[in-house]
Amino acid sequence: MIIRVRLHGRGGQAMKTAGRVVGTAAFLEGFRAQDSPMYGPERRGAPVASFLRISDEEIAERGYVWSPDIIAIADPTLIGDPRANVLDGARQSTAAFVNIPTLDGIRVGDLTRLTNYDVTRAAIRLLGRAVLSSGVAGAVVKLLPISRQSLEEAVKIEMEDIGLKEREIDLNVKLALECFEGTPRVPVEPLPTEELQQFRAVELGWQPPEVSIGLIRNVGNGVEKMTGSWRVSRPVIDYSKCTRCGVCFDYCPEAAITLAGPDNRPVIDYDHCKGCLICYNECPVKGAITVEEEGLAEKVASGGVV
Amino acid sequence: MKRMLTGNASAAWGARISEVEYIGGYPITPQSEVVELLSKWVAEGAMNAVYTNYESEHSMFAGVGAASLSGVRAFTSTSSQGLMFAIEMLYAIAGWRAPVVFVNVARGLGMPMILQVEHGDIMGIRDTGFLQLHAETCQEVLDFVPMAYRIGEDRRVMLPVAVNMDGFLISFGREPVDVPDKELVRDFLPKYNRPYPVVDFSNPVAYAPTIVDGYAYMYFKEQLQKAQERAREVFYEAAADFERIIGRRYEPIERYMLDDADYAIVSTGSYSTIIRGAVRRLRERGERVGMVRIRMFRPFPRDEFVDALSGLKGVAVFDQNISLGKGGVIYTELAEALYHAKERPRVLMSFIGGLGGAEISFDAVRYMLERLKDAVASGEEPRNPNWLFSEEDRRRLARALKLTLGEEVISE
Numbered sequence: 162m163i164i165r166v167r168l169h170g171r172g173g174q175a176m177k178t179a180g181r182v183v184g185t186a187a188f189l190e191g192f193r194a195q196d197s198p199m200y201g202p203e204r205r206g207a208p209v210a211s212f213l214r215i216s217d218e219e220i221a222e223r224g225y226v227w228s229p230d231i232i233a234i235a236d237p238t239l240i241g242d243p244r245a246n247v248l249d250g251a252r253q254s255t256a257a258f259v260n261i262p263t264l265d266g267i268r269v270g271d272l273t274r275l276t277n278y279d280v281t282r283a284a285i286r287l288l289g290r291a292v293l294s295s296g297v298a299g300a301v302v303k304l305l306p307i308s309r310q311s312l313e314e315a316v317k318i319e320m321e322d323i324g325l326k327e328r329e330i331d332l333n334v335k336l337a338l339e340c341f342e343g344t345p346r347v348p349v350e351p352l353p354t355e356e357l358q359q360f361r362a363v364e365l366g367w368q369p370p371e372v373s374i375g376l377i378r379n380v381g382n383g384v385e386k387m388t389g390s391w392r393v394s395r396p397v398i399d400y401s402k403c404t405r406c407g408v409c410f411d412y413c414p415e416a417a418i419t420l421a422g423p424d425n426r427p428v429i430d431y432d433h434c435k436g437c438l439i440c441y442n443e444c445p446v447k448g449a450i451t452v453e454e455e456g457l458a459e460k461v462a463s464g465g466v467v
Numbered sequence: 468m469k470r471m472l473t474g475n476a477s478a479a480w481g482a483r484i485s486e487v488e489y490i491g492g493y494p495i496t497p498q499s500e501v502v503e504l505l506s507k508w509v510a511e512g513a514m515n516a517v518y519t520n521y522e523s524e525h526s527m528f529a530g531v532g533a534a535s536l537s538g539v540r541a542f543t544s545t546s547s548q549g550l551m552f553a554i555e556m557l558y559a560i561a562g563w564r565a566p567v568v569f570v571n572v573a574r575g576l577g578m579p580m581i582l583q584v585e586h587g588d589i590m591g592i593r594d595t596g597f598l599q600l601h602a603e604t605c606q607e608v609l610d611f612v613p614m615a616y617r618i619g620e621d622r623r624v625m626l627p628v629a630v631n632m633d634g635f636l637i638s639f640g641r642e643p644v645d646v647p648d649k650e651l652v653r654d655f656l657p658k659y660n661r662p663y664p665v666v667d668f669s670n671p672v673a674y675a676p677t678i679v680d681g682y683a684y685m686y687f688k689e690q691l692q693k694a695q696e697r698a699r700e701v702f703y704e705a706a707a708d709f710e711r712i713i714g715r716r717y718e719p720i721e722r723y724m725l726d727d728a729d730y731a732i733v734s735t736g737s738y739s740t741i742i743r744g745a746v747r748r749l750r751e752r753g754e755r756v757g758m759v760r761i762r763m764f765r766p767f768p769r770d771e772f773v774d775a776l777s778g779l780k781g782v783a784v785f786d787q788n789i790s791l792g793k794g795g796v797i798y799t800e801l802a803e804a805l806y807h808a809k810e811r812p813r814v815l816m817s818f819i820g821g822l823g824g825a826e827i828s829f830d831a832v833r834y835m836l837e838r839l840k841d842a843v844a845s846g847e848e849p850r851n852p853n854w855l856f857s858e859e860d861r862r863r864l865a866r867a868l869k870l871t872l873g874e875e876v877i878s879e
C-alpha cells in the first residue's frame with residue numbers, strides 16, 4: 162500500500178516544510194517515506210506544490226504525484242487557478258483537505274471526501290502570522306495512519322532544523338496538534354500502483370517553425386494570469402494625499418497601475434497587483450499609499466473559488 | 468577568381484559574400500583576424516552591416532542570437548576558451564531557433580593552456596543543437612559559410628550552424644582560394660526570411676519562454692532533434708544548388724579510395740590532408756586502404772557512414788580530441804552508427820593523436836593501418852583508445868620535463 166499526498170500552497174505559506182513534517186512523521190511511525198517539493202522561478206505568492214509518499218512496501222516512484230489519494234489545499238484561491246493544477250489526476254474518491262473556516266459553498270471539482278480547518282486563523286492566533294506548515298501537516302496527518310506522538314516529534318525535528326527557537330517550536334507543536342484535533346477525519350482509499358495513469362506513446366513528428374520555435378504569439382496573455390491571487394499585502398491609495406506624480410505607475414513591475422481620468426489618478430488593478438509593494442516603497446508622498454493585510458475573504462471572493 | 472587567403476580571411480570572405488547584416492566580435496587567438504577583417508570592411512563601407520565589439524564571448528553570442536531573432540543575418544567567430552565561456556548562450560540560440568552562423572577556430576582547451584589545434588572545443592558543443600560543418604581547407608571554410616546559412620535558415624531546420632576550421636594550420640595558413648561572385652551567391656542563398664521576427668511591431672511576439680512543465684520542455688527538445696534530422700535532406704539540396712551555381716560539390720562525408728578497400732581511416736579537419744596523402748601512398752604499395760572524412764558532423768551522417776564502411780574488414784578512427792573517461796568522440800559515435808549495420812566492419816579501432824598540434828606523419832598513418840590489420844588478423848578485441856605518441860615525441864618530452872622539473876624523470 163502506498164498513500165500519495167499532494168500539498169498545494171503559495172510561495173511563502175511553507176508547504177515544503179509541511180511536506181517535510183508529514184514525511185518525518187511517517188518515517189517516525191515506521192513507514193517508508195519520501196517527500197519532495199516543486200516550484201517554478203516565480204516569487205512569493207506563486208503556486209507551489211509538495212509531494213509525499215507513505216508506504217509499507219518499496220516506493221518505486223519519484224517526484225510529482227500525478228494520482229493523489231489526498232490533496233491538501235493551503236490556499237483556497239488555488240482551486241480556481243488553472244496554473245496550480247490542484248485537481249491534476251484527482252478522482253472522486255480522493256480526499257481533500259481545505260484550509261478554510263467552512264466548507265459551505267466550496268466545491269473541489271467533483272471530490273466528495275472533503276474536510277477542512279481554519280489553519281490560517283489558528284496560525285495567526287498562535288504564531289502571529291500566516292505560516293501554515295505545522296498546521297497543514299497536523300491536518301494531513303489526521304488523514305493518515307500516523308499517531309499524534311509522531312506528529313509532535315516530527316514538528317519538533319523540522320522546526321529545529323529550520324532554526325526556530327524553543328518557544329516558537331512549542332507554538333508550532335500547539336498549532337499542529339490543534340489542527341490535528343480540529344480536522345474531521347475522512348476515509349482515504351489508496352490507488353493500487355497498477356491502476357495509475359496508463360502510458361500510451363504518441364509521435365508528434367516535425368512541426369513547422371511557426372509553432373515549434375518557442376515563441377509566444379498570443380502576446381498580452383499575461384492578463385489571463387490572475388497574479389492578484391499571489392498578494393499577501395494590499396497597497397491602497399489615499400487620493401486626498403496622492404499628488405498624481407505618477408511614480409508608482411512608472412515602477413509597478415506588473416503594469417497593474419493605470420493613470421485614469423482627467424487628473425491622471427493612479428488606479429490599482431487588484432486582479433493583477435501581486436502585492437510586491439514597490440509602489441509603496443517608491444511613492445514620494447508619505448501616507449499616499451498605505452498597506453493592508455490581505456484577508457482570506459476578499460481573496461476567495463476575487464480569486465474564483467469553484 | 469583565386470587568390471592566396473588564410474583560413475581566417477576565407478571565413479571573413481564567406482561572411483562577406485553571404486551579405487551578413489550583423490557581426491559580433493571578440494578577439495581570441497587564433498581567430499581574431501576573422502573579426503578584424505570584417506570590422507575593417509564594415510568601416511570602409513565594403514559591407515552593409517553593423518559590427519559590434521563585445522566585452523565577452525558570452526554577451527557576443529547573446530547579441531548575434533538576438534540580431535538573428537530580429538530577422539537579420541548574423542555572424543560571429545571564436546575559439547577554444549572563448550567558446551566554452553559562451554556555451555550557455557549556444558543552447559539558448561539553438562533553443563531560440565536563431566540560424567546564426569559562427570566559425571570556430573579549433574584550439575586545445577587548458578589546462579595546460581595551448582594555442583594549437585585540438586577538436587575538444589568544437590566537440591564540446593556537439594549537444595547544443597548547432598549544426599556542424601568541418602572544413603579541411605581554406606576553400607571549404609569559405610564555401611561552408613554560405614552553405615551554413617542556406618541550411619540553417621531553411622524553414623525545415625531553423626538552427627544555428629558552426630563551421631569549424633583548425634587553428635594555425637588553416638586559420639593562419641594560406642592557400643589559393645576561389646572567392647565566388649556576390650551575384651552567384653545571391654542566386655544560391657535566398658534572403659533570410661524569419662517567421663515572426665522580434666521587431667515586427669505590428670505583429671508583436673515574445674521569445675524564450677520559461678517553462679515549468681516537463682511535457683512542454685520535452686516537446687521543444689524533440690522539435691530541435693527533428694529539425695536536426697531534417698537538416699540532412701536540406702544539406703543535399705543545398706549542395707546540389709551549390710554545385711550547379713558555384714561549381715564545387717560537397718557531400719556530408721568525403722569518400723576516398725574506398726572502392727575494393729578492406730580498411731579505412733576516418734578523420735575530420737585539416738590533418739585529413741596528411742592522412743589522404745598517406746592513404747594514396749599506401750595504395751601505391753598495394754595496401755587496400757581508403758579514407759572517410761567528415762564534413763557534416765551534426766546531424767551525424769549515420770546512414771552515409773553505414774553505406775561507406777559496410778563490408779570493410781577494419782576501420783581506424785583518428786580522433787583529434789578526447790572525451791576524458793571515455794575516449795575519442797568520433798570513434799564512440801561511429802560505433803553507435805555501425806552497431807546495427809548488417810555488414811559492419813569486424814574491427815573498429817580508436818586512435819587519439821594530433822592534440823595541441825602534435826605531429827602526425829605518413830608513418831603514423833602506416834602504423835594505424837598495421838595495428839588495424841593485426842587486430843583483424845588476431846580476431847581479438849582491440850584495446851581502445853590508442854595514443855599516437857612517438858619515440859620522437861618522448862625525446863622532446865624528456866627534454867622539456869628535465870627543464871621544468873629540474874631533474875631527469877624520463878630518459879631520452
Ligand code: SF4
Nearest residue numbers: 413434435437438440
Ligand atoms: S504592489 Fe504596487 S507595484 Fe507591486 S504589483 Fe501591486 S500595484 Fe504594482
Ligand code: SF4
Nearest residue numbers: 403404406407409444
Ligand atoms: S507615487 Fe504616490 S503620490 Fe505619486 S501618483 Fe503614485 S500614489 Fe500618488
